[in-house]
Amino acid sequence: MPTGSETFVLRSTVTSPFGRKVRMAVDVLGLGSRVTVVPADTLDENDTLRLENPLGKMPCLLLPDGSAIYDSGVIIEFLADVAGSEQLLPARGLARFKALTLARLADGITEAAILMVYENRFRDPGTHSERWLTHQRGKAIRALAAFEAAPPDPAKTDIVAIGLVCALAYLDWRKPVVWRQAHPKLAAWFASFAKNEPAFERTRAPNS
Ligand SMILES: N[C@@H](CCC(=O)N[C@@H](CS)C(=O)NCC(=O)O)C(=O)O
Structure with missing residues (x-):
């Protein structure tokens, strides 16, 4: 395991919602001095990102020995371990796996949203599949409904809250799904959490 002085490089733009999850975790865990963010360009075939993570x-996250850790969920688990902190997720037991499951549910909103954004970005106008967009929207809407039925504690910053706030902020920014009106409890959670947790504003990308 890393020693207390090892430093890491985080390949991510500041606009990536999955990257923001990790940047928030770095902030909350107090690891800012040990993690340097180096932008990546997922469309550039010469970017070393494709060597670091074959999925591009x-x-x-690049380790001092040249190896890499991904994806965002694994990076956050790793950083929590580096920090020796259980703030973001319990170290073991059912509570850990329940938190990880809800965190993946929140990630699923972002994933569906990104696929909807990519549908518009990568396909030529006129070739967009409404069926595909509806399929992805359904995932986001069902996951939003699950969080609306049981919103997290706005005073708690953990792996679930970080994933959820990054998902909702991405929906607000790119607007693949309109969510606020139909999910008032979630909107209230978002407002309180964003007010309580300074890492949220500190990780906001310019103009987002
Ligand atoms: N499951 C991954 C998803 C990461 C992801 O989809 N990242 C986007 C940017 S936010 C990306 O790299 N897209 C480029 C691509 O899919 O080629 C994670 O949690 O890190």
Whole structure:
């Protein structure tokens, strides 16, 4: 395991919602002095990102020995371990796996949202599949409904809250799914959490 002085490189843009999850975790865990963010370009075939993570996805965390850790969920588990902190997720037991499951549910909102954004970005106008967009929207809407039925504690910053706030902020920014009106409890949670947790504003990308 890393020693207390090892430093890491985080390959990510500041606009990536999955990258923001990791940047928030770095902030909350007090690891800012040990993690340097180096932007990545997922569309550039010459970017070393594709060597670091063969999937060519960000975020990707580079270790001093040249190896890489991904994806965002694994990076956060790793950083919590480096920090020796249980703030973001319990070290073991059912509570850990329940938190990880809800965190993946929140990630699923972001994933569906990104696929909807990519549908518009990568396919030529006129070739967009409404069926595919509806399929992805359904995933986001069902996951939003699950969080609306049982919103997290706004005073608690953990792996679930970080994933959820990054998902909702991405929906607000790119607007693949309109969510606020139909999910008032979630909107209230978002407002309180964003007010309580300074890492949220500190990780906001310019103009987002
Ligand atoms: N499951 C991954 C998803 C990462 C992901 O989809 N990242 C986007 C940017 S936010 C990306 O790299 N997209 C480029 C691509 O899919 O080629 C994670 O949690 O890190």
